[in-house]
Amino acid sequence: MDYSTLIQLLLQDEVPSPSFFTSISSNVVRTAVAMANENGGYIVIGVSDTKEIIGINNIEQAMHETNCMLQKASPILPYSIFKQQLDGRDLLVISILEGGKKPYLTEGTFYVFRGGIVCKASNEEIAALLMEREKQDTSWERTPVPEVEEGDISEVAYKRIYNNMVKSQHIDPDVSFDELIYKLGMKVDGHITNAGVLMFCSNPPLFIPQSRIRLSMFDDNGSLIEVRLFNGDIVSNVENIINHVPLIYGNNVSINGLEREEHEIIPIVALREGLFNACVHRDYDSIESFVRINIYANRLEIINSGRLPKGLSIQELINSHVSIIRNPDIANACQQARYIEMAGSGIPRIIESCRKNGSATPIWTSDDSTVTLTFPNVYHNKKGTGDFFELALEQIDSSSEVKDDLMRIVKYIRNHQNTKTSDLQELIGKSNATIRRYLDILKTAGLVQFVGARKTGNWQIVSK
Numbered sequence: 001m002d003y004s005t006l007i008q009l010l011l012q013d014e015v016p017s018p019s020f021f022t023s024i025s026s027n028v029v030r031t032a033v034a035m036a037n038e039n040g041g042y043i044v045i046g047v048s049d050t051k052e053i054i055g056i057n058n059i060e061q062a063m064h065e066t067n068c069m070l071q072k073a074s075p076i077l078p079y080s081i082f083k084q085q086l087d088g089r090d091l092l093v094i095s096i097l098e099g100g101k102k103p104y105l106t107e108g109t110f111y112v113f114r115g116g117i118v119c120k121a122s123n124e125e126i127a128a129l130l131m132e133r134e135k136q137d138t139s140w141e142r143t144p145v146p147e148v149e150e151g152d153i154s155e156v157a158y159k160r161i162y163n164n165m166v167k168s169q170h171i172d173p174d175v176s177f178d179e180l181i182y183k184l185g186m187k188v189d190g191h192i193t194n195a196g197v198l199m200f201c202s203n204p205p206l207f208i209p210q211s212r213i214r215l216s217m218f219d220d221n222g223s224l225i226e227v228r229l230f231n232g233d234i235v236s237n238v239e240n241i242i243n244h245v246p247l248i249y250g251n252n253v254s255i256n257g258l259e260r261e262e263h264e265i266i267p268i269v270a271l272r273e274g275l276f277n278a279c280v281h282r283d284y285d286s287i288e289s290f291v292r293i294n295i296y297a298n299r300l301e302i303i304n305s306g307r308l309p310k311g312l313s314i315q316e317l318i319n320s321h322v323s324i325i326r327n328p329d330i331a332n333a334c335q336q337a338r339y340i341e342m343a344g345s346g347i348p349r350i351i352e353s354c355r356k357n358g359s360a361t362p363i364w365t366s367d368d369s370t371v372t373l374t375f376p377n378v379y380h381n382k383k384g385t386g387d388f389f390e391l392a393l394e395q396i397d398s399s400s401e402v403k404d405d406l407m408r409i410v411k412y413i414r415n416h417q418n419t420k421t422s423d424l425q426e427l428i429g430k431s432n433a434t435i436r437r438y439l440d441i442l443k444t445a446g447l448v449q450f451v452g453a454r455k456t457g458n459w460q461i462v463s464k
Contacts, residue, residue, distance in 0.1 A: 018044060024065055037111065045091065077096065080168065102133045157233040165337055184199075217382070281325070289305030347364075406438055406442060
């Protein structure tokens, strides 16, 4: 991966919170700790305070030494480290996320920034960091899920994260799965957490219905062509989607002289970053919320549940900014496994990859409940007249008889206001327990929702 553009932005102060060092020293770790205790940031080794590029000799050894030093901090720092060549010289870039387990320390001392300078934290500052930690420990991410059993863990998901973390020197090769999720902060009171379910379970929607991603494709008349539900762990979902989308669009072909050149309709790098951003930054609290991918005849949208963090505008989101992490444990795992290479660099990379590909500039918009990334001017010419709910029900793993009952329920709710569970029991002619099981299936698929109080509320269709 080429990070020379990001380094240039750091040198120009266009990305917040950069720190520069000519060589490896204990001050690097102190700075990393201070960044984790605050809003994160970047450290570049091989550059002087005056931003002169000095370079590093023996970059591989330097990377190993830096990793070893950073891993002596406690708790485990949320960082990733990369080597990059600029102007013929080797540099190291360290990306630090805002920590989810504050306060962090090294050499027995807590560090923070004060007036832009790394300082020992005062007792008052340590107390404030501990309060932040207490709040994070009660977050949705760190809620344990006792129902998860050993058989629910995906060997593929585990090995993928494990292998990448070994390669990036974040863990030793002899670490077990229990040790791994403990190091990632995804084990509480002996149980895997919600964050761990999203990263490691083979079927997360069994425990977190809103974890799935829904892809809907429409033709130029707005008729539905296809609905797909992606029910795997976060990384599997992203991989499966970036494998599926090019099948819809194909590639642009041009002839340059005698050479045949192919260009991606949507750069895979941009699509991948957009999907990981959505999964890492989304609000998982609402059981009704999904990440949605809507593919229209002239654009592709990635719609993420959750409003922008307080104080962050769309313009600030697009421009350089310190990444504000809604789900630090998920972000940390993705970064340490090299799926998120640089904190806060995803959006610049999306824009840059589209520019290099000759694609239209992506557009970000937001409202009170969603943030949407749109890739404009991407076209397909497929046709369809499918019913959204029929296509969505095809994705449900049930018998044809159950699917028929589910479709009858959906049609009834769609045509009747104030639908009660008792109405559906009379319609289908089955027990209350069976109807509730059917409704749970439809809720998990994101097709229906219960609105209002338990006794006076009713069932409604979820807007597609």
